[in-house]
Amino acid sequence: MSKLDKSDVEKIAFLARLGVDEQDIPEYATNLSNILDMVEQLDSVDTQGVRPMAHPLDAVQRLRADVVTESNDRENLQAHAPEVEQGLYLVPRVVE
Amino acid sequence: MQWEVVIGLEIHVQLSTKSKIFSGASTAYGAEPNTQACAVDLGLPGVLPVFNGEALKKSVMFGLAIGAQINERSVFDRKNYFYPDSPKAYQISQLYYPIVGEGFIDVDLEDGSQKRIGVTRAHMEEDAGKSLHESFHNQTGIDLNRAGTPLLEIVSEPDMRSAKEAVAYMRKIHSIVRYLGVSDGNMQEGSFRCDANVSLRPKGQKEFGTRAELKNINSFRFVEKAINVEIERQMDILESGGTVVQETRLYDADKNETRSMRSKEEANDYRYFPDPDLLPIVISAEEIEAIRSTLPELPDAKCARYMDTLALSEKDAKALTVDRDMADYYEAVQQAIGDAKMAANWILGDVAALNNKHAIEFKECPVSPEQLIGLLKRIQDNTISGKIAKEVFEAMYAGEGDADTIIDKKGLKQITDTGAIEAIIDEIIANNPSQVAEFQSGKDKLIGFFVGQVMKASKGKANPGQVNQLLQTKLKP
Numbered sequence: 001m002s003k004l005d006k007s008d009v010e011k012i013a014f015l016a017r018l019g020v021d022e023q024d025i026p027e028y029a030t031n032l033s034n035i036l037d038m039v040e041q042l043d044s045v046d047t048q049g050v051r052p053m054a055h056p057l058d059a060v061q062r063l064r065a066d067v068v069t070e071s072n073d074r075e076n077l078q079a080h081a082p083e084v085e086q087g088l089y090l091v092p093r094v095v096e
Numbered sequence: 097m098q099w100e101v102v103i104g105l106e107i108h109v110q111l112s113t114k115s116k117i118f119s120g121a122s123t124a125y126g127a128e129p130n131t132q133a134c135a136v137d138l139g140l141p142g143v144l145p146v147f148n149g150e151a152l153k154k155s156v157m158f159g160l161a162i163g164a165q166i167n168e169r170s171v172f173d174r175k176n177y178f179y180p181d182s183p184k185a186y187q188i189s190q191l192y193y194p195i196v197g198e199g200f201i202d203v204d205l206e207d208g209s210q211k212r213i214g215v216t217r218a219h220m221e222e223d224a225g226k227s228l229h230e231s232f233h234n235q236t237g238i239d240l241n242r243a244g245t246p247l248l249e250i251v252s253e254p255d256m257r258s259a260k261e262a263v264a265y266m267r268k269i270h271s272i273v274r275y276l277g278v279s280d281g282n283m284q285e286g287s288f289r290c291d292a293n294v295s296l297r298p299k300g301q302k303e304f305g306t307r308a309e310l311k312n313i314n315s316f317r318f319v320e321k322a323i324n325v326e327i328e329r330q331m332d333i334l335e336s337g338g339t340v341v342q343e344t345r346l347y348d349a350d351k352n353e354t355r356s357m358r359s360k361e362e363a364n365d366y367r368y369f370p371d372p373d374l375l376p377i378v379i380s381a382e383e384i385e386a387i388r389s390t391l392p393e394l395p396d397a398k399c400a401r402y403m404d405t406l407a408l409s410e411k412d413a414k415a416l417t418v419d420r421d422m423a424d425y426y427e428a429v430q431q432a433i434g435d436a437k438m439a440a441n442w443i444l445g446d447v448a449a450l451n452n453k454h455a456i457e458f459k460e461c462p463v464s465p466e467q468l469i470g471l472l473k474r475i476q477d478n479t480i481s482g483k484i485a486k487e488v489f490e491a492m493y494a495g496e497g498d499a500d501t502i503i504d505k506k507g508l509k510q511i512t513d514t515g516a517i518e519a520i521i522d523e524i525i526a527n528n529p530s531q532v533a534e535f536q537s538g539k540d541k542l543i544g545f546f547v548g549q550v551m552k553a554s555k556g557k558a559n560p561g562q563v564n565q566l567l568q569t570k571l572k573p
Contacts, residue, residue, distance in 0.1 A: 054193070064146045066115050070134040074128075077134075078130065088130065088239055089130065089240070091235065
């Protein structure tokens with residue numbers, strides 16, 4: 001049985017940049033723990049010699065020819081952005 | 097305490113495809129911001145990546161060139177992190193099943209010895225966009241033209257023991273990708289970048305010390321300097337009894353120091369998982385062999401051939417083969433004039449010197465191989481002397497036309513008419529009676545003085561061999 005506590009939930013939420021209400025944390029902790037329990041059950045299966053699955057479809061990636069097919073659509077695409085200047089998308093200041 | 101330096105490099109090579117790794121947007125450098133960033137590159141809802149087969153082919157070429165195992169099945173994973181230059185909030189990369197497995201390269205060290213450096217792996221991934229922090233009233237401007245550009249990340253084993261070894265390794269990788277044509281290797285434009293993992297351990301200890309990662313170093317010179325200042329920093333900490341913190345550090349070239357960017361333990365939880373938008377990449381053994389058959393002659397093989405069949409010295413052969421453009425130039429000239437040594441001397445000497453002086457790459461050399469051939473043929477047929485040829489070469493470099501035009505225009509044709517040379521010699525002999533007397537009394541070395549005088553009087557145009565011969569006869573008592 002894995003049991004996530006409050007700090008685990010807070011860390012997961014932080015990594016995913018999700019805002020979580022304090023009052024909802026116990027419920028998330030229970031639900032996430034249940035998911036982990038289910039995954040733990042899978043551990044009992046012998047997977048010796050089984051190749052890890054990369055994709056549920058039994059198919060391989062098709063390759064695209066190296067050809068430029070897109071033309072400049074900046075005006076249209078930037079119409080959806082909250083703020084642009086000199087062709088750049090503006091975002092809150094990021095400081096290293 | 098005696099410390100041992102341990103260095104591993106991660107080199108990001110931009111693959112020279114026309115379109116991006118997962119979209120049909122152009123990868124051309126220098127376009128107006130965001131004019132080459134389509135819906136896929138922006139990570140808009142509902143878009144799907146479609147993989148560029150050329151990125152696969154170029155990655156396989158590199159793997160084959162370093163004798164690495166090529167994985168017939170490789171898988172793309174999502175590397176999750178939040179930064180506005182990565183609009184999907186993840187980078188598509190390969191963690192568990194990279195395209196290229198273990199390989200190695202042999203690098204030349206300064207003392208002339210060779211060292212084998214292991215390559216752990218190389219994987220394909222997409223590049224991020226660019227953040228511009230200046231002048232947007234406290235906001236950051238984002239240009240996503242570079243987002244989705246195909247990269248091959250080449251990860252070395254921690255096999256290097258000094259900054260010089262690291263630079264030698266980096267140069268060799270640079271040379272190989274340029275030979276293969278899988279990347280233009282342009283460091284100013286960011287097509288070839290390097291992160292260095294540096295740590296120290298007491299000499300003889302097996303375990304590695306704690307490492308710092310130096311990010312995004314974009315020139316060979318800076319790699320060496322950055323690693324050396326980082327070694328000093330860590331040594332100071334360890335010598336004074338402290339501990340090195342595992343973190344990412346940025347090299348500041350102006351101050352020649354490294355400084356902390358962020359500490360690793362909290363930030364780097366990338367939660368990799370296979371990207372459900374992409375199926376496994378599969379390449380057959382036959383396809384791999386077909387790619388192998390397209391590999392060009394690589395620098396080591398070319399160098400060996402120059403030594404074996406062209407009888408060049410190891411030093412010359414190495415110098416000519418580091419840069420593929422230089423080697424191609426050399427071969428064109430050498431084949432046309434049939435004199436391997438003469439071609440090598442000119443290209444490593446006069447041509448390289450002027451290119452260096454003007455900071456010009458070989459592929460942009462203003463004197464074409466055909467023009468140089470035209471010049472060297474005029475030395476071979478005695479139209480001009482080697483000395484005059486240097487003058488003609490400089491004029492060609494300055495764009496004054498081909499060799500014959502310049503020789504004609506400047507009247508540089510060698511004087512081979514015996515009568516004309518004799519006339520000059522007679523005058524020199526008449527004007528220098530005391531030297532003539534000394535020569536005739538056995539001071540043989542003075543022949544150099546007379547040859548010099550004649551050459552000077554003829555403005556370098558007299559044939560030196562003829563001058564020598566005629567002088568010997570005329571000066572006989």
